[in-house]
Amino acid sequence: MAFEFRVLHQQGKARTGRLTTPHGEVATPLFMPVGTQATVKGLSNRELVEIGSQIVLANTYHLLLRPGPERVARLGGLHGFTGYTGPWLTDSGGFQVMSLGHRRVISEEGVAFSSHLNGDRILLTPERSIAVQEQLGADIVMAFDECPPYPSEPDYLKRSLERTLRWLERSLAAKTRPDQALFGITQGGVEPDLRRTSTLETIRFDLPGYAIGGLAVGEPKEKMVPVVDLSTDLLPEDRPRYLMGVGHPEDLVAGVALGVDLFDCVYPTRTGRFGYALVDGGRLNLGSARHKDDPAPIDEACDCYACQNHSRAYLTHLVRTEELLGLRLLSLHNLRYLHRLMERARAAVEAGSYGAFARAFAERRWPEGAPGWFEDAMARAGVW
Secondary structure (H helix, E strand, O other), X not given: OOOEEEEEEEEOOEEEEEEEEOOEEEEEOEEEEXXXXXXXXOOOHHHHHHOOOOOEEEOHHHHHHOOOHHHHHHOOHHHHHHOOOOOEEEXXXXXXXXXXXXXXXXXXXXXXXXXXOXXXXXXXXXHHHHHHHHXXXXXXXXXXXXXXXXXXXXXXXXXXXXXXXXXXXXXXHHOOOOOOEEEEEEOOOOOHHHHHHHHHHHHOOOOOEEEEOOOOOOOOHHHHHHHXXXXXXXXXXXXXXXXXXXXXXXXXHHHHHOOOOEEEEOHHHHHHHXXXXXXXXXXXXXXXXXXXXXXXXXXXOOOOHHHHHOOHHHHHHHHHOOOHHHHXXXXXXXXXXXXXXXXXXXXXXXXXXXXXXXXXXXXXXXXXXXXXXXXHHHHHHOOO
């Protein structure tokens, strides 16, 4: 099996690595664009490669409903079906099922839910989730898990993480393809004792990689940071660590400091579709009239197509007239911004200057002083 992870450089808890998959090597830490329905909204495969995307994530739940995993398998899996030949990761469907709310019923067997498309009743079990992911053919597949909402009572979180562990065992037993790496997912909400239990029990399965799940679901960042710190302390150093659903720039800088290798989120493309551009100082609202006469690019330092060829004034015109090109260009810029941020982070770790990099980022992001949660992350990471 062509799957390997190697840590190359480390400073404090921050590290760089090389992840080898059947469809190519990638440099970590990295941000993975989300292609929910086997497409990153508005962007072509060529554009994804040009801006530095290394792994693309697809959604098991949505692809199960349409076009169906059997059709994707007949057409060459995600690689053949989409034409994107780099590494793919598929989630298990657990998070989407959680978000269905009243549409789903959780039992030991799995989750029964009504399709949001036509109301059809569907049962998604660990075995079915793995079977769908095997048909989709991703390089990295996720064990089926129960993702509790925030806030949840400790008793529920305990039952949920125990069920997730049993589902992990079933997911592993159902897996048949040796060319796919199965990652386990830890749960436990923001309760340290439950997180510790979940993590220690999950790593007993000796998997190729591990995900920190159940965060970025509405909890305060002051509570997220200690959980990430605890998790990376407990997870094996020689396996990739994936913080699920996290994509705000400041969260990536903090996550890398705490030893996370992989991130994903719809934030950059969704934000672009709402007319916002990501910069080190936060977000530019290009739907605002203040930029109507601004000849500057979004970001002088950015090498994306939007920044190299268009002004804020033109992009504001596109956003305010609801032209699709504007939303595409902002999505492209936002993804390139996060990829550049990770490139800068990798370079800083390699140079032994991650603390200076994070401090410079914080000074641009928060001129009046970084929030306590960010400073806590840097202190825990040993880079400040």
